[in-house]
Amino acid sequence: MLPTPRADIAPNTLDYENVPLVAPQGFREYDARWLFEKEINLLGVQALGLGLGTLIHELGVKPEIAVGHDYRSYSTSIKQALITGLLTAGVKVHDIGLALSPVAYFSQFALDVPCVAMVTASHNENGWTGVKMGANRPLTFGPDEMSRLKEIVLGGEGKSRDGGGYAYVDDMRDRYIADMxxxxxxxxxxxxxxxxxxxxxxxxxxxxxxxxxxxxxxxxxxxxxxxxxxxxxxxxxxxxxxxxxxxxxxxxxxxxxxxxxxxxxxxxxxxxxxxxxxxxxxxxxxxxxxxxxxxxxxxxxxxxxxxxxxxxxxxxxxxxxxxxxxxxxxxxxxxxxxxxxxxxxxxxxxxxxxxxxxxxxxxxxxxxxxxxxxxxxxxxxxxxxxDLPKTWGSPTMSPHCPDDKKYGVVDKVVAHYTAKFVAGETLMGQKIRDVVTVNGIRLTLEDGTWGLVRASSNKPGLVVVVESPASEENLRAMFEEIDGVLSQHPEVGEYDQKL
CATH class of the missing domain: 3.40.120.10 (Alpha-D-Glucose-1,6-Bisphosphate, subunit A, domain 3)
Known part of the structure; x- marks a missing residue:
C-alpha cells in the first residue's frame, strides 16, 4: 500500500520520491486542481486514483471508468499515475487518450460505463493540473463526493482490490466527431x-x-x-x-x-x-x-x-x-x-x-x-x-485571495451587505431591493443594478461581477462600492482584469 499522503514534502528529497504529496486545498467544491510538483506529485496522483477507485466501490456503482487527458506537457504522466491507482483499487479503466472534457463525458455513453475521470486543469495557467470526475452520467461530483474523496485520500483509506483491468480506446476522437x-x-x-x-x-x-x-x-x-x-x-x-x-x-x-x-x-x-x-x-x-x-x-x-x-x-x-x-x-x-x-x-x-x-x-x-x-x-x-434590452455588464473579475482565506472573506462581505439590507440602508443613493446568498452574495438595487462577490471554486481567488440596466455610470459605481469593501481585507490581492 502507498504511504499516507502528506502536504509538507519538499521537492528533490528522498520523501518526495517515496511519499504521496497531496495538498488539501486541491480538493475543490466539484473537481480537483493542484499546482503540479508543488502541491501534488505523481505518487499523490496515484493516491488520488486509489482513493477515487475506493469511492467508486463505496458508491456501489459498476467499477468501470473512462479516463482521458488534455494536451498539457505533463498530463499524460499524470493520467498514467491516476490509472495506476484506479487499477490498484480494482477498477476497469478505458483509456480514451487525448480528449476534451465533453469527449470524456461522451465516452461514458459510447462505452456504456458509469464513471469518468478527465485529467485537465481546464483554463488554468500552465503548471496547474486537475481531475474532473463523476460516477453517475451525465453528472459530475459535487461537494458531498469531493468531501468524501478528500477524506479517503488524505486519511490513507484507499483500498487495494482485485479485478482491475485496462483497455486502450483508439477511436474516441473519431466517434465523438461523427456524433457531432x-x-x-x-x-x-x-x-x-x-x-x-x-x-x-x-x-x-x-x-x-x-x-x-x-x-x-x-x-x-x-x-x-x-x-x-x-x-x-x-x-x-x-x-x-x-x-x-x-x-x-x-x-x-x-x-x-x-x-x-x-x-x-x-x-x-x-x-x-x-x-x-x-x-x-x-x-x-x-x-x-x-x-x-x-x-x-x-x-x-x-x-x-x-x-x-x-x-x-x-x-x-x-x-x-x-x-x-x-x-x-x-x-x-x-x-x-x-x-x-x-x-x-x-x-x-x-x-x-x-x-x-x-x-x-x-x-x-x-x-x-x-x-x-x-x-x-x-x-x-x-x-x-x-435586440436584447440594453444593459451594461462586466467580465468576470477575479482578485487573488488564498484558498484558506477566501471563504472567510466572502462570509464577512455577506455579513456586511446583509446587515445593510436588513437595516434598510442605501447604496449609491438607492435601497437594496434584495440579496441572494445561495453562492456568496448577489445584491440588487432598486434600478436593477447588481453586484456579486463569491469565492472561486477552482483557484485561489474571489469572483466579482457587476451589471446595470440603468447606465454605465451605475455599473462602475457598483464595482467601486464592492471593490472598496474588498480593499478593507488585506487577504485580497490584485485582480486578473478590471473594468
Missing part, C-alpha cells in the same frame, strides 16, 4: 473564426465546424502546450480581443472561442464586439423558447438579470431558476428541474434532451449558435445581440 456531425448541413453561408488558444480543442473543433458547411478560419488551433499567445480562456479579454481582430480581418459572421478542455464557448459578433456568455445565453434561450414554448432554464448567480426581465422570454412563457455557480451545480440543477438548458456566465452550457445529453460541451454550444443564425437568415449576430 451527424446533422443536416447549414443552408446559410456562414464564415466562422474558431479560436482554440493552442489548447486541446484545436484537435476537435475545427473539424466539427467544417462539417456543418460553414467556412472556418482557424485561429491558434495548432496544439502547443506552452500556450504561446494567450491562455485558452474565453472569459479572458486577451483571447476575445485576438478573436475580435480575426473576425474583423476576415469579415466573419461570428467568432467562437474554446477553452483548454473544450467544455466552454465564447462568442464575438460580426462587428468584433465580444458578447459575454450570459448574454449569449439569453439569445439562445430566446431562439430555443421559440422551438420549445414554456421552456425552463437554469442560470448561475453571475449571470445577467435579463433571464427574468426579458420581454421576449416572458411572452414565450420561459422560466428561469438562478443557482450556484459551478459546472457541477448547474448540471445537477438542470437535471433535477428538467430544464432545457443550463447556462453559466463562464460559458459552460448544459443542453438536455433533445439537444444534448446534459453535460457541458463547447462544441454543442457552438453548433447551437450557428443553428440560431441559420433560423434567422436575415439577421446578423450583432442584430440578435442588439
Amino acid at each position: 456531425t451527424d446533422r443536416p448541413k447549414l443552408k446559410r453561408k456562414l464564415k466562422v473564426v474558431a479560436a482554440c488558444g493552442n489548447g486541446t480543442a484545436g484537435a476537435f473543433m475545427p473539424d466539427v465546424l467544417k462539417a456543418t458547411g460553414a467556412e472556418i478560419i482557424p485561429l491558434d488551433c495548432e496544439l502547443d502546450h506552452t500556450f504561446p499567445r494567450y491562455n485558452p480562456n474565453p472569459e479572458d479579454m486577451e483571447m476575445l480581443h485576438a478573436l475580435r481582430d480575426a473576425v474583423l480581418e476576415h469579415k466573419a459572421d461570428v467568432g467562437l472561442a474554446f477553452d483548454g478542455d473544450g467544455d466552454r464557448c465564447g462568442v464575438v459578433d460580426n462587428t468584433g464586439e465580444e458578447i459575454f456568455a450570459d448574454k449569449v445565453g439569453v439569445m439562445l434561450a430566446r431562439d430555443l423558447a421559440q422551438q420549445h414554448p414554456n421552456a425552463k432554464f437554469v442560470v448561475d448567480v453571475k449571470s445577467t438579470g435579463l433571464f427574468l426581465t426579458d420581454p421576449v422570454l416572458q411572452k414565450l412563457g420561459a422560466t428561469t431558476d438562478y443557482w450556484k455557480t459551478g459546472h457541477s451545480y448547474i448540471k445537477r440543477r438542470s437535471h433535477e428541474l428538467g430544464a432545457l438548458v443550463g447556462f453559466e456566465k463562464s460559458g459552460h452550457y448544459f443542453f438536455n434532451t433533445p439537444i444534448g445529453r446534459g453535460y457541458d460541451d463547447g462544441c454543442v454550444a457552438a453548433l447551437a449558435v450557428l443553428d440560431m443564425l441559420e433560423r434567422a437568415p436575415d439577421r446578423s449576430m450583432a442584430d440578435l445581440k442588439n
Whole structure:
C-alpha cells in the first residue's frame, strides 16, 4: 500500500520520491486542481486514483471508468499515475487518450460505463493540473463526493482490490466527431473564426465546424502546450480581443472561442464586439423558447438579470431558476428541474434532451449558435445581440485571495451587505431591493443594478461581477462600492482584469 499522503514534502528529497504529496486545498467544491510538483506529485496522483477507485466501490456503482487527458506537457504522466491507482483499487479503466472534457463525458455513453475521470486543469495557467470526475452520467461530483474523496485520500483509506483491468480506446476522437456531425448541413453561408488558444480543442473543433458547411478560419488551433499567445480562456479579454481582430480581418459572421478542455464557448459578433456568455445565453434561450414554448432554464448567480426581465422570454412563457455557480451545480440543477438548458456566465452550457445529453460541451454550444443564425437568415449576430434590452455588464473579475482565506472573506462581505439590507440602508443613493446568498452574495438595487462577490471554486481567488440596466455610470459605481469593501481585507490581492 502507498504511504499516507502528506502536504509538507519538499521537492528533490528522498520523501518526495517515496511519499504521496497531496495538498488539501486541491480538493475543490466539484473537481480537483493542484499546482503540479508543488502541491501534488505523481505518487499523490496515484493516491488520488486509489482513493477515487475506493469511492467508486463505496458508491456501489459498476467499477468501470473512462479516463482521458488534455494536451498539457505533463498530463499524460499524470493520467498514467491516476490509472495506476484506479487499477490498484480494482477498477476497469478505458483509456480514451487525448480528449476534451465533453469527449470524456461522451465516452461514458459510447462505452456504456458509469464513471469518468478527465485529467485537465481546464483554463488554468500552465503548471496547474486537475481531475474532473463523476460516477453517475451525465453528472459530475459535487461537494458531498469531493468531501468524501478528500477524506479517503488524505486519511490513507484507499483500498487495494482485485479485478482491475485496462483497455486502450483508439477511436474516441473519431466517434465523438461523427456524433457531432451527424446533422443536416447549414443552408446559410456562414464564415466562422474558431479560436482554440493552442489548447486541446484545436484537435476537435475545427473539424466539427467544417462539417456543418460553414467556412472556418482557424485561429491558434495548432496544439502547443506552452500556450504561446494567450491562455485558452474565453472569459479572458486577451483571447476575445485576438478573436475580435480575426473576425474583423476576415469579415466573419461570428467568432467562437474554446477553452483548454473544450467544455466552454465564447462568442464575438460580426462587428468584433465580444458578447459575454450570459448574454449569449439569453439569445439562445430566446431562439430555443421559440422551438420549445414554456421552456425552463437554469442560470448561475453571475449571470445577467435579463433571464427574468426579458420581454421576449416572458411572452414565450420561459422560466428561469438562478443557482450556484459551478459546472457541477448547474448540471445537477438542470437535471433535477428538467430544464432545457443550463447556462453559466463562464460559458459552460448544459443542453438536455433533445439537444444534448446534459453535460457541458463547447462544441454543442457552438453548433447551437450557428443553428440560431441559420433560423434567422436575415439577421446578423450583432442584430440578435442588439435586440436584447440594453444593459451594461462586466467580465468576470477575479482578485487573488488564498484558498484558506477566501471563504472567510466572502462570509464577512455577506455579513456586511446583509446587515445593510436588513437595516434598510442605501447604496449609491438607492435601497437594496434584495440579496441572494445561495453562492456568496448577489445584491440588487432598486434600478436593477447588481453586484456579486463569491469565492472561486477552482483557484485561489474571489469572483466579482457587476451589471446595470440603468447606465454605465451605475455599473462602475457598483464595482467601486464592492471593490472598496474588498480593499478593507488585506487577504485580497490584485485582480486578473478590471473594468
